[in-house]
Amino acid sequence: MTTTSDPTTALKTVGGPRVGLPHLLKMRRDPIGHNDLMRAKYGEVLKLNVFGTTLYACYGMDAAEQILINRDRAFVNGPAWSHFIGPFFHRGLMLLDNEEHLHDRRIMQAAFTNDAMRRYHAVMVPHIRSGLEAWADVENPRMYELFKDLTLDLALETFVGVELDRAEKDRINKAFIAAVRAGTSIVRANVPGTPWAKGLAARKVLEDFFFKNLPAKRRDGGDDLFAQLCTATSEDGEVFSDADIVNQMIFLLMAAHDTTTITMSSMAYHLARFPEWQEKARQEALAATDSYDSITACELQDRIMKESLRLCSPVPSLPRVATREVAVNGYRIPEGAFVTVSPFYSHFDPEYWPNPTHFDPDRFAEPRREDHGHRMAFHGFGGGVHKCIGMFFAGVQVRAIFHELLTTYRWSVPAGYEWPLDLVALPFPRDRLPVTLEKL
């Protein structure tokens, strides 16, 4: 199917069910099967009316390329993401557009250089080691919970780098979790007791915390992300204001946390279901050391991470708003419409990923390189100017954790186990992924 952005050519009208909510619920239960059905029935763009908003779900890799690469600036992020998470993650990088986005991205890039990665890695290694050591004493371990707690603790060390007592740590963690949860609140107003209201209160706690610690951070510096943002300078000499740093820090914590937790849970799930892959990964880890150069050279782990991301995209769908009438997949999309691209769904497209439900890290190896079948074949980290800035950071953290995990424990799930994925917001296993964890 060719894609055109010229609205003057004859365009098809987008179809879709009259009431969208039941379909949204079916999509959450069976995202691949139900989207396949909808696509076969209505075509390459589907219109859904949900929560008072009309969404245009755009199928296929060409649409993903057109919307994410966004050559003619027909789509914007700000109004789209703000609709879901705006009040809690105000002015985060992903919510900015055009010149403002470019300005902040250039400065933030300085906190994501290779040298910075090495320093974050050095900060995280001792905490990973002590964190994983404690897993041996956990009764009824649930991998998703263990990863979530570990990433939160690591975020306080590698991102925030402020000495906190237990009570203060818990307060910040709780505020942060409430801010993330608020984005999926059904009531989207400051009504007392709702996740939305709790999220707004939590945002205030986080703002106060970062503003309070900012002067010392600017003065003393450090190897954490907070300190790096204080000194980050673009090639043109631009720096962040205090308010920018606070906004970006709150957003970064959110952008990094659930995504990394879900990625590792998916890896642990697949390696538990397919122990032969777990063993291969263990052999690679045992032959490596825990140094930065050694873990980043573990190429099988890299492929396992990618394949686990393909099978469970932590950010399942990427929303945008059309700034003018535009054509996607030959369908007319009106000005101001919400469009979405779904890496979660596209990664099961059999045209690019043969036998798509099968876990097979070799898809990413030469000569197969199924990820090269289309520019957007693999877009779990997005694409275009908003492509994830933390992609390498995530890779380093995940590999540092899996190096320790694979060389310390073996884990398994009962034969035939399949995780119950909840897809209401970001995907997560409803049972938190219970495993048997055995010390090596």
Ligand code: HEM
């Ligand atoms: C495996 C883990 C991760 C996944 C799957 C992931 C996925 C994504 C995706 C899909 C986007 C694009 C959103 C869009 O286009 O609308 C994105 C953007 C972003 N991510 Fe990540 N992310 C991960 C980890 C991280 C980490 C660890 C950080 C920070 C340390 C981070 C920071 C960001 C930021 C700042 C943006 C916005 C970039 C921009 O708009 O220029 N992410 N991420």
